[in-house]
Each structure stands twice: as structure tokens, then as C-alpha cells.
Amino acid sequence: MKVLISGASVAGPVLAYWLERYGFEPTVVERTPELRHGLGGHAVDLFSNAVEVAERMGLGDAVREARTRIQQLTLCRDGKRPIDVDLDRLNAGISDRHVEILRGELTRLLYDATRDRVEYLFGDSIATLADDGTGVDVTFEHGKPRRFDLVIGADGMHSTVRRLAFGPEESMQRPLGGYLAVYSMPDELQLGNRMLTHMKIGRLVGLYGVHQTGQARAAFMFHSASELRYDYRDKDQQKQLLADEFREYGWEVPRLLKHLDAAGDFYFDSIAQITLDTWQKGRIGLVGDAGYCPGPAVGGGTSLAVIAAYVLAGELAAARSDLPSGLRNYERMMRQSVDASRALAPKVMKTLIPGGPLAMRAVPLAFAVLPHLPTGLQRLIWAQNGIGKALGSLQLPDYADLVRA
Numbered sequence: 001m002k003v004l005i006s007g008a009s010v011a012g013p014v015l016a017y018w019l020e021r022y023g024f025e026p027t028v029v030e031r032t033p034e035l036r037h038g039l040g041g042h043a044v045d046l047f048s049n050a051v052e053v054a055e056r057m058g059l060g061d062a063v064r065e066a067r068t069r070i071q072q073l074t075l076c077r078d079g080k081r082p083i084d085v086d087l088d089r090l091n092a093g094i095s096d097r098h099v100e101i102l103r104g105e106l107t108r109l110l111y112d113a114t115r116d117r118v119e120y121l122f123g124d125s126i127a128t129l130a131d132d133g134t135g136v137d138v139t140f141e142h143g144k145p146r147r148f149d150l151v152i153g154a155d156g157m158h159s160t161v162r163r164l165a166f167g168p169e170e171s172m173q174r175p176l177g178g179y180l181a182v183y184s185m186p187d188e189l190q191l192g193n194r195m196l197t198h199m200k201i202g203r204l205v206g207l208y209g210v211h212q213t214g215q216a217r218a219a220f221m222f223h224s225a226s227e228l229r230y231d232y233r234d235k236d237q238q239k240q241l242l243a244d245e246f247r248e249y250g251w252e253v254p255r256l257l258k259h260l261d262a263a264g265d266f267y268f269d270s271i272a273q274i275t276l277d278t279w280q281k282g283r284i285g286l287v288g289d290a291g292y293c294p295g296p297a298v299g300g301g302t303s304l305a306v307i308a309a310y311v312l313a314g315e316l317a318a319a320r321s322d323l324p325s326g327l328r329n330y331e332r333m334m335r336q337s338v339d340a341s342r343a344l345a346p347k348v349m350k351t352l353i354p355g356g357p358l359a360m361r362a363v364p365l366a367f368a369v370l371p372h373l374p375t376g377l378q379r380l381i382w383a384q385n386g387i388g389k390a391l392g393s394l395q396l397p398d399y400a401d402l403v404r405a
């Protein structure tokens with residue numbers, strides 16, 4: 001069974017890993033000329049079941065070793081005393097299974113675990129898809145046409161597979177009203193393993209050290225009452241937009257904006273969800289952000305991508321000769337977690353970007369108090385309210401019997 005996977009970031013390599021273990025022949029096509037690995041870009045979270053999937057792939061120690069190691073968070077507000085939060089203590093309290101890791105590092109580990117047994121095609125993209133009920137004919141922007149038994153889009157928020165098989169992005173994107181920007185800069189404040197944040201109504205700025213590079217990463221989140229118009233390929237235009245939004249902000253922001261022009265890894269996008277009703281159609285399916293992005297940085301998208309890719313591979317292997325039914329079973333199994341992440345993300349966004357004076361008081365108070373509560377109570381609060389609830393709704397299935405020698 002030949003399966004084409006579009007996208008080599010998180011969901012794509014996890015899916016390829018497990019499909020190969022179950023005796024499929026996966027091919028991964030990635031648009032970028034080489035792997036999007038390395039130490040630029042943002043940090044992502046592996047929670048509970050996603051850590052368990054990494055363990056089952058034999059990557060538990062490697063993932064933990066590559067973790068970001070931010071130990072202390074300092075929350076600042078104008079006219080108030082800064083609040084220091086011990087993140088090690090907070091993390092240990094809410095879950096014994098949480099790893100924060102740079103997305104590029106996670107991708108590197110997943111790629112290394114698959115590169116010898118999976119075909120990777122870099123610098124190409126699917127151009128057309130034709131599903132005739134027994135297989136999918138695929139043309140590429142560069143490579144020769146090929147036929148596959150199944151095609152899976154793991155190509156992120158702006159998925160090509162989704163556009164080709166399910167329709168234009170605009171019809172299935174739900175903006176949450178927030179915007180997010182991230183870029184690297186020199187660690188002028190010698191943050192090391194610390195993170196500084198500053199919040200105002202409708203704005204959040206963060207700066208944290210990246211221990212592997214000795215650099216720092218600046219992150220900005222803001223709310224906008226009206227939708228901002230910009231070209232998602234035009235980085236200069238986006239940088240200008242960010243600078244205009246934060247020019248009058250104060251705090252350390254002038255220092256951060258000084259490095260904006262030079263930022264090679266600048267990221268800017270609206271915080272939006274993908275709200276498709278279904279993620280499978282015949283022999284074409286979607287996994288991770290491509291199918292159900294809950295919103296970057298607010299909905300546990302990375303954990304969802306890892307868990308869903310594991311479940312998708314297992315359900316395809318269980319269905320074996322009836323791949324469309326495997327896709328349907330996967331969707332059924334992941335539905336509750338996806339819906340819960342989607343429902344949670346707007347709330348997380350409103351917590352991170354305080355909407356009014358009440359949130360400006362409540363959020364720092366929660367951060368100050370939570371690490372000092374008994375561990376059992378912290379875990380209860382996390383399990384009832386946090387991403388833990390969204391991702392914990394699924395009992396991770398065991399597909400060990402399906403693994404081929």
C-alpha cells in the first residue's frame with residue numbers, strides 16, 4: 001500500500017513512521033527544499049498522550065533532552081510589581097508529562113527516526129489529485145506523476161491537499177481576532193533560561209532565551225477589532241504592520257523592534273482555526289493543522305497532530321484493505337479531542353491576550369497562585385480546564401499487534 005503524505009513537519013513524519021512499521025510504503029513530499037529543522041522558529045508543547053506516542057516511537061529520552069529548559073517566567077505589567085513564576089514547579093504540578101521543544105528540533109528527531117525507511121521528496125508540492133475510487137493519481141509541481149493508494153495532507157494551516165480536495169481556505173477558516181508574531185534576536189537581556197512577559201489590555205509581549213543558540217526569541221500577540229489586510233508572503237509588509245501596532249507600547253518593546261528588520265525567521269499570522277466538518281473524502285484525508293488547526297499557540301495543535309497521526313496510522317493498518325473506512329474510523333476517534341481543542345483555543349487566547357481589566361488582574365493571580373497549590377489540586381484544575389481536558393478525552397489505543405517485524 002503506497003501512501004503519499006504532504007508535509008514533513010510534525011504530523012507527516014509521525015504518520016510515516018507508524019505506517020512504515022505497519023507494512024505500508026509511505027512517501028513524504030515537502031515543499032521546502034530541505035527539512036524545516038533547526039533552532040529558529042517557535043517552541044511547541046507535547047502533552048500527556050503526545051509524550052506517550054513519542055515514547056512508543058523510542059524518542060522519549062531524545063525529546064526530553066531537546067526540551068527548551070525555560071525555568072522561570074516573569075510577568076510584568078505597568079505600575080505593578082513583577083510576578084515570578086517557577087515554571088519547573090508549575091509544569092511538574094499540572095502534569096508529569098509535558099515537554100516544551102522547538103518545533104524544528106522535534107521535526108529533526110522525527111525525520112531522523114524515519115529517513116532510512118521512508119521516501120522523502122523535498123522541494124516539491126502536489127499539483128493535482130484525482131481519486132477514482134481505487135487509487136489517487138497525483139501530479140507534482142516538479143516530479144513525475146505517480147499513483148498512490150491513499151493521499152494524506154499533513155501540510156499545515158495553509159494546506160494544499162485541503163484546497164485541492166476540500167475547497168478554498170477562506171471558506172473554512174475562522175479567525176479568532178488575534179495575531180501572532182515571533183522572531184529571533186540577540187539575547188541582550190541575558191535571559192538564559194528565563195522568560196519575560198509584559199501584558200496590557202489587548203496585547204502580550206514575550207521574550208525568552210534559547211539555550212541551544214544563546215539567542216532570544218521575541219513573541220507578540222495582539223487583538224484587533226477589525227481584520228487586518230496583508231499578503232501572507234510579504235514579510236516586509238508584515239514587519240511594518242507589527243512595528244506600527246507596537247510602536248507606542250513602551251516597556252522593552254523598542255529594544256525588540258530594533259531587531260525586527262534583521263529577523264530572518266520572522267513569522268506573522270492571524271490566530272485562526274480550520275473548521276472543516278470532515279477530514280476525509282474517499283482516499284484523501286487530512287491530519288494535524290491541515291485538518292483542524294485549533295489556532296497557533298492556543299489550542300495544543302502539536303500534541304493534537306502527534307496523537308492524530310498515531311491514531312490515523314493505526315486505524316489505516318486495522319482497516320488494511322478498506323482504507324476509506326480506516327479514514328472514517330480515525331475521524332470518529334479524534335472528533336472529541338478536536339472539538340475540545342477548538343472550543344478551548346478562544347478561551348486560551350483571551351487569557352493570553354487580556355480582554356479587559358478583570359483579565360489583567362485574574363491571569364497574573366492565577367499564575368502566582370497555581371504553583372503553590374498542592375500537586376493533586378493543580379492536576380485537577382489542569383485536567384478539568386486545560387488542554388489536558390481536550391487531549392485527555394482519548395484513551396490512546398494500542399496498535400502493537402499490527403506492527404510488522
Ligand SMILES: Cc1cc2nc3c(=O)[nH]c(=O)nc-3n(C[C@H](O)[C@H](O)[C@H](O)COP(=O)(O)OP(=O)(O)OC[C@H]3O[C@@H](n4cnc5c(N)ncnc54)[C@H](O)[C@@H]3O)c2cc1C
Pocket residue numbers: 006007008009010011012029030031032036042043044045046103124125126154155156157158159160161180181182267287288289290295296297298299300301302303305
Ligand atoms: C508562532 C507559532 C507558535 C506556536 N506555538 C505553539 C505552542 O506553544 N504549542 C503548540 O502545541 N503548538 C504551537 N504552535 C502550533 C504548532 O506549530 C502546530 O500545531 C504544529 O506544528 C502542527 O503540525 P503539522 O505537522 O500539522 O503542521 P505544520 O507544522 O504546519 O507543518 C506543515 C508542513 O507542511 C509543509 N507544507 C506546506 N505546504 C506544503 C505543500 N504544498 N507541499 C508539501 N509540503 C507543504 C510545510 O513546509 C511544513 O513543513 C505554534 C504555531 C506557530 C506558528
